[in-house]
Amino acid sequence: MDDVTALTATTLAADVRAGRRSARAITDAFLDRIAATDGAIGAYLAVDVDGARAAADAVDAARARGEALGPLAGVPVGVKDVIVTRDLVTTAASKILAGWRPPYDATAVARLRAAGAVVLGKLGCDEFAMGSTGEQSAWRATANPWDLARVPGGSSSGSAAAMAVRSAALTLGTDTGGSIRQPAAFCGVVGLKPTYGRVSRWGAIAYASSLDQIGPLAATVADAALALEVIAGLDPRDATSIDAPAPALTAALDRGVRGLRIGLPREYLPDDLDPDVAAAVARARAILADAGATIVDVSLPHTRYALPAYYVIAPAEAASNLARYDGIRFGARAKDPADLDALYARTRGEGFGAEVIRRIMIGTYVLRAGSYDAYYRQAQQVRALVRRDFDRAFAEVDCVLAPVAPTPAWPTGATPTPLDMYRADVFTLACNLAGLPGLAVPCGATAAGLPLGVQLMGRPLDEATLCAAGQVIERATGPAPRAPWPPRGAA
Amino acid sequence: MAAAGGRVTWEPVIGLEVHVQLATATKAFAPVPVAYGAPVNSLTDPIVLGMPGALPTFNRAALVAAVKLGLATRSQIRARSRFARKHYFYPDLPKGYQISQHDEPLCEHGAIDVWIAGARHTVALARIHLEEDAGKLNHDGPISRVDLNRAGVPLCEVVTEPVLRSAEQAFAYMKALHRLVRALGVCEGDLEKGHLRCDANVSVRKVGAAAFGTRVELKNINSFRFVKAAIEHEIARQIRVLEGGGQVERETRLWDGVAGISQSMRGKEEVADYRYLPDPDLPPLVVDAELLAAVQATLPELPADRLARLVAAGLAFDDADLLTSDAALADYLDAAVAAAPGSARTIATWIVNELLRELGGRPIADSPVAATALAELAAAIDDGTISGKLGKDVFAKMVATGDGARAIIEREGLRQITDPAAVRAMAEAIVAANPRQAEQYRAGKDSLLGFFVGQLMKASGGRVNPQLASDTMKALLAGA
Numbered sequence: 019m020d021d022v023t024a025l026t027a028t029t030l031a032a033d034v035r036a037g038r039r040s041a042r043a044i045t046d047a048f049l050d051r052i053a054a055t056d057g058a059i060g061a062y063l064a065v066d067v068d069g070a071r072a073a074a075d076a077v078d079a080a081r082a083r084g085e086a087l088g089p090l091a092g093v094p095v096g097v098k099d100v101i102v103t104r105d106l107v108t109t110a111a112s113k114i115l116a117g118w119r120p121p122y123d124a125t126a127v128a129r130l131r132a133a134g135a136v137v138l139g140k141l142g143c144d145e146f147a148m149g150s151t152g153e154q155s156a157w158r159a160t161a162n163p164w165d166l167a168r169v170p171g172g173s174s175s176g177s178a179a180a181m182a183v184r185s186a187a188l189t190l191g192t193d194t195g196g197s198i199r200q201p202a203a204f205c206g207v208v209g210l211k212p213t214y215g216r217v218s219r220w221g222a223i224a225y226a227s228s229l230d231q232i233g234p235l236a237a238t239v240a241d242a243a244l245a246l247e248v249i250a251g252l253d254p255r256d257a258t259s260i261d262a263p264a265p266a267l268t269a270a271l272d273r274g275v276r277g278l279r280i281g282l283p284r285e286y287l288p289d290d291l292d293p294d295v296a297a298a299v300a301r302a303r304a305i306l307a308d309a310g311a312t313i314v315d316v317s318l319p320h321t322r323y324a325l326p327a328y329y330v331i332a333p334a335e336a337a338s339n340l341a342r343y344d345g346i347r348f349g350a351r352a353k354d355p356a357d358l359d360a361l362y363a364r365t366r367g368e369g370f371g372a373e374v375i376r377r378i379m380i381g382t383y384v385l386r387a388g389s390y391d392a393y394y395r396q397a398q399q400v401r402a403l404v405r406r407d408f409d410r411a412f413a414e415v416d417c418v419l420a421p422v423a424p425t426p427a428w429p430t431g432a433t434p435t436p437l438d439m440y441r442a443d444v445f446t447l448a449c450n451l452a453g454l455p456g457l458a459v460p461c462g463a464t465a466a467g468l469p470l471g472v473q474l475m476g477r478p479l480d481e482a483t484l485c486a487a488g489q490v491i492e493r494a495t496g497p498a499p500r501a502p503w504p505p506r507g508a509a
Numbered sequence: 510m511a512a513a514g515g516r517v518t519w520e521p522v523i524g525l526e527v528h529v530q531l532a533t534a535t536k537a538f539a540p541v542p543v544a545y546g547a548p549v550n551s552l553t554d555p556i557v558l559g560m561p562g563a564l565p566t567f568n569r570a571a572l573v574a575a576v577k578l579g580l581a582t583r584s585q586i587r588a589r590s591r592f593a594r595k596h597y598f599y600p601d602l603p604k605g606y607q608i609s610q611h612d613e614p615l616c617e618h619g620a621i622d623v624w625i626a627g628a629r630h631t632v633a634l635a636r637i638h639l640e641e642d643a644g645k646l647n648h649d650g651p652i653s654r655v656d657l658n659r660a661g662v663p664l665c666e667v668v669t670e671p672v673l674r675s676a677e678q679a680f681a682y683m684k685a686l687h688r689l690v691r692a693l694g695v696c697e698g699d700l701e702k703g704h705l706r707c708d709a710n711v712s713v714r715k716v717g718a719a720a721f722g723t724r725v726e727l728k729n730i731n732s733f734r735f736v737k738a739a740i741e742h743e744i745a746r747q748i749r750v751l752e753g754g755g756q757v758e759r760e761t762r763l764w765d766g767v768a769g770i771s772q773s774m775r776g777k778e779e780v781a782d783y784r785y786l787p788d789p790d791l792p793p794l795v796v797d798a799e800l801l802a803a804v805q806a807t808l809p810e811l812p813a814d815r816l817a818r819l820v821a822a823g824l825a826f827d828d829a830d831l832l833t834s835d836a837a838l839a840d841y842l843d844a845a846v847a848a849a850p851g852s853a854r855t856i857a858t859w860i861v862n863e864l865l866r867e868l869g870g871r872p873i874a875d876s877p878v879a880a881t882a883l884a885e886l887a888a889a890i891d892d893g894t895i896s897g898k899l900g901k902d903v904f905a906k907m908v909a910t911g912d913g914a915r916a917i918i919e920r921e922g923l924r925q926i927t928d929p930a931a932v933r934a935m936a937e938a939i940v941a942a943n944p945r946q947a948e949q950y951r952a953g954k955d956s957l958l959g960f961f962v963g964q965l966m967k968a969s970g971g972r973v974n975p976q977l978a979s980d981t982m983k984a985l986l987a988g989a
Binding site: 101102108115224228254257258334335337338340341344346347358382386 | 603791
């Protein structure tokens with residue numbers, strides 16, 4: 019039987035444009051796939067059946083009228099719940115935004131729609147994108163489709179899980195310290211964190227504004243490249259978006275890596291690295307070398323300070339960004355507060371989850387007049403050093419190869435302390451501090467069948483090199499398989 | 510100027526922080542119109558409402574206005590300044606923070622020239638920074654309603670050094686700032702609409718003391734009238750505390766203009782920590798040489814300079830002061846003086862005494878008399894063509910008909926009779942017609958001179974110069 023949901027976004031769009039498939043048939047197939055899988059996976063927080071069908075019908079009608087169709091015509095996409103969608107409930111997986119219907123679309127969503135994509139619904143995540151497991155959702159945790167007893171990674175947990183089980187053909191996530199790349203690696207899909215400023219943050223519910231970036235999760239590097247081409251570009255509504263020409267990524271895919279110099283940063287390959295993860299990096303290294311790249315050892319000496327700096331800067335910005343959730347204008351409000359202070363305290367105390375409150379507390383503390391210099395200012399100085407490390411490395415190499423996470427996906431509930439969870443971001447957050455693009459690509463699996471991924475980090479605005487190198491790895495290891503269905507570990 | 514309360518042993522030290530609403534078409538960080546009196550919450554969008562995912566983008570018109578104010582105050586303008594988030598919770602503050610500037614303000618170390626009682630003073634400014642306004646709460650019994658129409662309106666906060674030494678000086682400074690921002694066109698300056706809002710930092714110290722006393726921040730001083738009253742009240746309160754052996758507490762007090770008192774709003778133990786954070790949503794604000802030059806080219810003559818020029822041109826200080834209170838009024842004056850360069854003082858007098866009365870509070874743009882027409886009238890008076898007294902009749906006819914002064918003078922035959930022989934002939938006729946009064950005058954009843962001069966003025970239709978009329982009549986009656 020022709021399983022439409024097994025196809026790549028690139029193929030689906032080509033089929034719709036050529037008239038080989040209708041957008042409506044594709045959308046219905048994916049809606050069926052959601053119905054079949056999501057009870058066990060829990061990737062979706064909201065499915066917009068009517069909206070998706072209407073959007074698909076609109077694509078088909080446009081084609082019937084002979085209109086030119088966009089590059090993502092008829093491609094069903096899922097959107098992380100921290101990205102706002104017009105009239106479609108958006109909660110950032112938080113009680114404090116229960117039932118909130120945004121009056122506008124995020125720019126990335128608007129660009130997807132303009133390219134013909136069909137929005138299926140909203141994908142689960144850690145509350146306000148704060149977490150590395152998907153378990154910090156106010157609504158539901160998402161299971162890893164490869165092993166339901168394991169976490170899918172986070173914070174873009176639903177985006178990665180939906181891709182792994184193909185209950186969407188393409189998804190959007192956000193990445194503040196690894197939130198696209200780490201769940202992509204845990205779920206065996208491709209995740210691309212663009213250069214800071216490449217994709218407009220207009221409509222991305224802010225966690226840490228100087229680090230947040232929207233990016234695609236996809237079945238293949240080519241799909242991720244296609245999606246980024248659509249959503250990238252200057253947006254006058256985001257003052258931090260970069261005025262750079264749209265990246266010609268799909269054209270660069272087949273460039274190969276011959277002649278490229280690829281760095282292996284020694285700080286990312288510690289002696290105690292998980293052997294499966296180390297093996298995946300070694301495999302990728304061999305593939306890239308065989309394909310003609312020169313592998314060079316490099317050093318990023320301030321790597322060890324990146325994690326503490328990140329966990330000062332991100333909570334500081336988070337505490338500020340989340341000040342707007344006060345129960346006054348939108349979202350949840352505590353019932354019958356005694357006075358204004360009680361309104362604030364109870365609305366926020368009842369509305370935010372434990373991890374969000376923890377980061378607000380940390381952020382509030384580090385921004386106090388008495389601790390600003392010792393924490394925030396110093397963290398910014400570290401950030402500058404981390405960036406300089408990469409600048410120096412990129413004078414010698416074209417990109418670097420590294421692990422994504424220190425381990426494969428771990429069992430649900432296995433992160434006993436917040437610090438354990440924070441440490442899982444150790445290989446991904448420097449990329450955000452430096453504003454660089456990062457690509458997570460599947461690269462084999464553990465003996466138990468858990469996906470493994472590797473990470474490529476590149477120069478600012480050079481997603482093209484990452485996609486070319488990523489495609490070399492993907493071609494050598496074979497396209498990432500769909501997670502088996504019914505899943506292993508299912509009752 | 511003695512401190513309030515008549516004590517001379519205490520010296521007040523005052524610094525003002527004035528929020529100036531910039532006259533831009535749209536808000537500081539959102540493409541939403543700025544307007545007064547619009548339906549509640551109609552001037553909002555996701556940015557103004559602080560909705561999730563909404564981002565600010567800075568309105569360049571506000572930057573141009575702020576740079577203009579910076580140049581006009583001879584400020585050091587930073588090539589790169591930053592916006593910072595100032596955090597506090599209040600229902601009129603949608604994002605839980607105000608976008609402001611903190612340790613990298615746009616302007617520093619400027620000065621504003623202030624004329625006080627005919628002398629030019631300079632008030633040093635610590636800084637001028639850009640920020641957004643908050644919304645407004647409308648209280649209705651137990652219910653408070655939020656109106657965010659004003660939220661996000663661009664402001665410049667203009668902060669003086671603690672250099673003011675009396676409520677009168679503070680008042681004069683406020684007036685000068687008001688005049689300056691209106692002349693620059695950066696603020697509409699309508700105090701009723703809250704376009705200028707003032708907070709004052711007030712302390713007192715013994716005369717001769719080097720250190721400042723403990724300062725109290727007075728908030729909510731929204732009119733010129735209140736500036737003086739609020740500061741005087743606070744100075745007197747602090748002196749009373751100190752003379753009673755107490756200590757002034759570091760606090761923030763809210764001025765109640767209706768009751769004429771202040772009330773403590775926040776004490777020392779509650780000093781706010783705003784947890785400033787450089788705003789990661791907004792790139793550094795860059796002011797390059799090109800922008801500076803472009804804005805510099807638009808600077809008008811500043812009101813303080815204009816006042817100095819007018820005084821030098823011979824205007825009475827009070828007239829010059831009044832006429833530079835409004836740039837359009839001063840422009841009118843300049844246009845009139847350009848048409849009659851020798852008559853500046855007369856023109857000023859006529860604007861102040863006649864034209865402004867005629868306008869009755871309406872703007873000078875509504876003047877029924879063109880600047881050149883008024884110049885003609887002033888010149889006619891100054892060169893003796895008509896008397897000042899007849900000038901009033903001519904002015905009234907100018908208002909009524911819109912005709913020029915000379916045309917009216919000729920048409921009505923109002924030209925002053927300056928030929929002594931003609932005046933003498935008229936005088937002789939009057940004396941001849943009033944022999945009894947002439948007899949009495951010559952017998953010593955001097956008061957009858959007024960009668961004869963009056964008859965002469967009447968006979969001439971007021972066209973004889975009153976002095977000439979008096980001199981001629983006196984000589985004639987004396988038998989000369």
